[in-house]
Amino acid sequence: MSSSYQPSYATYQPQQRQQPQQTSRRRYIAHRVKESLTSRFAKCLCSLVLSLLLIVAVIMFILWLNLRPHRPRFYLSSFSAPGLAQSTSPVNSAFTFNVTDRNSNGKIGIYYDSIYASVLYNDNQIASAPVLSPFYQPSKNTTVILGTLTAVGPNTTDPIWDHFSADVATGQVRLVLKLTSKIRFQVKMWDTRQHNLHVECDLTVGQDGNVLSQYVNERCTVYF
Structure with a gap:
């Protein structure tokens, strides 16, 4: 098989x-x-x-x-403009003022460049000049800024003259004192960058050419 x-x-x-x-x-x-x-x-x-x-x-x-950083504080102590009490152009008249600058910081100093002052009427500059050389302001310090400016207007030919004359006639002229500078803050050995400082003090001058009492020691506006 x-x-x-x-x-x-x-x-x-x-x-x-x-x-x-x-x-x-x-x-x-x-x-x-x-x-x-x-x-x-x-x-x-x-x-x-x-x-x-x-x-x-x-x-x-x-x-x-x-x-606790704080901006410097400015106060208007006095302002005088005897030429504004006259009905003629205030050219060659003097503006004198006293402003106190208070650094309230406890551990921060402030370096100032030259301080320039100007007086404005209805946003028109009528006086301007440097009033203080560069300086260093320690902490917890008050600096007095004194200035004398010579007016350069308004003139009788200026468009604002009629308005200015009307204010003089009423015995109250509203002005703005402006201070400008460049500042740096110092914290021990460290300095900050520069800031453009602008200070504006609103005021009204009476018939005698002096600032009205309600504006004395008024705090001014500060911005960078």
């Missing part, structure tokens, strides 16, 4: 078919690990930066509480 027929079958090797899948999975895992490390590094970096910013902000806040 002939031997029974035994068909041959090819050997199945699953590991050879699964090899591409395993390689792809390894690459996916490696990519996720890389992404996770990058994400962690970015988070750590952001946390570090935010922590540094918070520390700087706290330090600046503590310094601010300790120093």
Whole structure:
């Protein structure tokens, strides 16, 4: 009898078919690990930066509480313009004034460049001149600013002359005394950048040429 027929079958090797899948999975895992490390590094970096910013902000806040910076305060003590009591042009008449400059800061000094003063009537400048040389003002100090300016108007030919004459006739002339300078604040050995200082003192002169009492020792407007 002939031997029974035994068909041959090819050997199945699953590991050879699964090899591409395993390689792809390894690459996916490696990519996720890389992404996770990058994400962690970015988070750590952001946390570090935010922590540094918070520390700087706290330090600046503590310094601010300790120093309590304040702008200088200006007060109009006196102002005289005898020429304005006349009905003629005040050219060659003198304006004299006294302004007190108070630095109320406890630990901050102020450096001033030259201070220039001007007098304005209806936004028209009628006198101007330097009144104080550069100086340093210590903390908790009051500086007296004295000035004498020579009027250059208004003239009888100026458009504002009729309005000016009417004010003189009523015995009340509204003026603005303006002071300008450049200042720097000093905190121990550290100086700030320069600021353009503008001081405006509103006032009214009466019939005798002196400022009315309600404007004496009035605080002037200060802005940078």
